Structure formats: C-alpha cells, structure tokens
Amino acid sequence: xxxxxxxxxxxxxxxxxxxxxxxxxxxxxxxxxxxxxxxxxxxxxxxxxxxxxxxxxxxxxxxxxxxxxxxxxxxxxxxxxxxxxxxxxxxxxxxxxxxxxxxxxxxxxxxxxxxxxxxxxxxxxxxxxxxxxxxxxxxxxxxxx
Numbered sequence: 596x597x598x599x600x601x602x603x604x605x606x607x608x609x610x611x612x613x614x615x616x617x618x619x620x621x622x623x624x625x626x627x628x629x630x631x632x633x634x635x636x637x638x639x640x641x642x643x644x645x646x647x648x649x650x651x652x653x654x655x656x657x658x659x660x661x662x663x664x665x666x667x668x669x670x671x672x673x674x675x676x677x678x679x680x681x682x683x684x685x686x687x688x689x690x691x692x693x694x695x696x697x698x699x700x701x702x703x704x705x706x707x708x709x710x711x712x713x714x715x716x717x718x719x720x721x722x723x724x725x726x727x728x729x730x731x732x733x734x735x736x737x738x739x740x
Contacts, residue, residue, distance in 0.1 A: 596610035596715055596732045597609040597650075597659070597660035597732075598650050598652055598657045598659055598660065598730075598732070599657065599658060599659075599660060600620070600656060601655070601658050601664065602656070607660070608638070608640065608650060609647065609660075610647055610648065610650070610734070611646055612646065612647045614646070621638050621640065622634055622635060622636060624639075624640070629641075630649075630737075631649065636656060637652070637656060637657065638653070638657055639651040641733065641737070648712075648733060648734050648737070649731070649732065649733035649734070649737065650731070650733070651729060651732075652729065652730040652731075659717075659730060659732065662675060663719065665726075665727050665729070665730070666726050666727060668726060669686060669719075669721060672719050684721055685719065685720045685721070686719045686721070687718045688717045689714060689715070690714070690715045692715060711735040711736035712734045713734070714734065715733070715734055716732070716733050717730075717731070718731045718732075
C-alpha cells in the first residue's frame, strides 16, 4: 500500500513507513479529522505508533502505487484493480495480505488487532459524473486503536 508523487515516482509514502520518513516527502502537517494528519500537498496520513497506517489522496499531485489517481472513472479504476467491487458512489476493495487475495467480506479473525493489520481496505469515492474525488488506503485496524 503506497502513494507516490505523479511527477516524481521515486517520492513514495508506504504503509509502515515512519512519520519522519513520510514527512520528508509530504512536508509537515496539521491535525485533521478522523485521526489523520492533513498536509498542504493534499494528502492525509494516519499514523499508529508513528508509523503510516492510512493514506488518503485529495490532490492531483499524487496517485496510488498502482496508478489510480483523482479524476479517473470507475471503469478506469476497475481496469487497474481487476477485481469487481459493488457499484456504489464509493468503490471498496478488501485485501488479505496473508492469502494475497481480495475478499468479499471482512473475515471474523480481523477482529483481532494483529490480524486486522493484515487486511487492507482500498476505497475510491466518485462524484455525480463518475470521476474519482478521493482515494483512501488503510488497514482494517485503522488509526484509532
């Protein structure tokens, strides 16, 4: 799970990276909503124990490690991920890093904090025209625990 600058693909912020390393790329931030730190670059990052555990893109300057970026259509995003997600205003995928597979439901074992850190959620929100407006990547445990 990672995001990168579109114009400099070597500038990558990855899940598990230290806050110090992440802020070398995105700069210093200020407290935002839902436990995230908000950065001027249009990125929001959630930390747990000073490690990146959630990434959100609200800027045209960043994309996911797989190349998903703001402004893409549902079809373009689905083409990249290849796995079907229910067709709502927000497309969501749940990925189990233990089995390297997409899930249709959150496994009961993910209620355990350690297991929840190995299940990732990828969400893309769309506007009424079907263009992506935000991208979120997080582990199931999230930033609150």
